[in-house]
Amino acid sequence: MAVSMFGQKRLSREGGIEIVVKELCTRMAQKGLAVTCYNRSGHHVSGAEYDRKTEYKGICQKYVPTIERKGLAAVSSSFFAALCSAFGKYDVVHIHAEGPAFFALLPKMSGKRVIVTVHGIDWQREKWKSGFGSKFIRQGEKNAVKYADEIIVLSKGVQDYFRNTYGRETRFIPNGVNRPKIHNAEQISDKFGLTKDSYILFLGRLVPEKGIRYLVEAFKNVKTDKKLVIAGGSSDTDSFMEELKNLAEDDDRIIFTGFVQGQMLDELYSNAYIYTLPSDLEGMPLSLLEAMSYGNCCLVSDIPECTEVVEDKALIFRKSNVEDLQEKLQDACDHPETVIKMKKQAADFICEKYNWDDVVEETMQLYRR
The missing domain is CATH 3.40.50.2000 (Glycogen Phosphorylase B;)
Known part of the structure; x- marks a missing residue:
């Protein structure tokens, strides 16, 4: 099975979505899935050495054009990632977050199975409460409801929101965690x-x-x-x-x-x-x-x-x-x-x-x- 994922910045610790995608993809690759991650181009907050890694533990990483401006980075990278996913040889396209789900129709039209994970109701966040970003994310939410074969949510509250707002049933699959090694203060x-x-x-x-x-x-x-x-x-x-x-x-x-x-x-x-x-x-x-x-x-x-x-x-x-x-x-x-x-x-x-x-x-x- 070949799977495409997008919506994350890159495989890193820059945010919750990035951690989730990294954990999912690593384990899926170990189980024999052919996993491709479409990452944003541009500078990594952790340093230049992380900017463009093409392979990570069996995962194929590809970088799409990204307009490095507030509100446009997610839109531009998601559009190109959706386009690549639509025309690539994938069985499943897994989209992360409501904004990137705006482009769910593209892989859907090319016959792919489309899964959307809603990590939260993003238009409620302070930086997206107004302007173009807010409209884009709200429409992404509606497009997920309309075009996704399955919607994954991470909390019961969000599950209730989709049921009450759209009459749409979703799949509750929360995140996981690894048992870590404890470190001394050095x-x-x-x-x-x-x-x-x-x-x-x-x-x-x-x-x-x-x-x-x-x-x-x-x-x-x-x-x-x-x-x-x-x-x-x-x-x-x-x-x-x-x-x-x-x-x-x-x-x-x-x-x-x-x-x-x-x-x-x-x-x-x-x-x-x-x-x-x-x-x-x-x-x-x-x-x-x-x-x-x-x-x-x-x-x-x-x-x-x-x-x-x-x-x-x-x-x-x-x-x-x-x-x-x-x-x-x-x-x-x-x-x-x-x-x-x-x-x-x-x-x-x-x-x-x-x-x-x-x-x-x-x-x-x-x-x-």
Whole structure:
């Protein structure tokens, strides 16, 4: 079976979609599928050495023309990827995210089986709430409903949304997680002075809907000698990153690391006191699955996409409520016994609940139908 995938930037850790595509494709290639990923051209946030790799663990990577401007990179790359997928020798075309699904008709017209994974209701995100990008993504959602043979969703809430809005049934296949190796604090000690349990961690893209503004405001009023580590890069949101840094400038306990990967990422997850995800909006938060797989006590907002994941195995605060977040952070700092209890049960719980091999098998069943 030959499969084409597009919608990701490239096989990297730049965002949740990229991680999902990488995990799916790697395992599918191991199972004997001929997998081709159509990636964006352009610079990789991790460095020039990652810009154009043509093969990754049995996956064929091809690069399509990309207009490197906000709002046009996804549109241009998705169009050319859909065109290549339509005319290529593929049995299945798997499209990731609502925007790229705008072009679902192209492979559908050429007789391909079309699968769309909706990673979240993207037009609700801050940067796509108006203008051309918003219209493009909303139409992509409608085209997925109209042309896709199957739509995969990552949460029950999104499944309800498609049923109520379009009368369209979808397939609920959540993301998976790998059980990691725990790393001692070495690089993070040398670079940032961090040690085991000395910091509260946020890790993700620095975008408004992640609730980082609430986190900074709440943490500034928490009485603790622990630091707040905000790890991640911007996503067409440089002005928001500057706003966060200005908000945090009078508190030297707050550290911005920028984009992290490799050993630095492993060490940050492995040595955090708690991991927090204060989001207003999520698809299915892979960083939360990863944080729990490292045995972290997690503090999350009460949006369904987070509470479905953690059940009763994490601390929860009311979405967008700075005072409640501050209170929960203070409680966690004052009561390490609660944090230790959460840590002990996190990894086994999450690794048993979300398994990549199960995700791949369910996805391949949709391919075969």
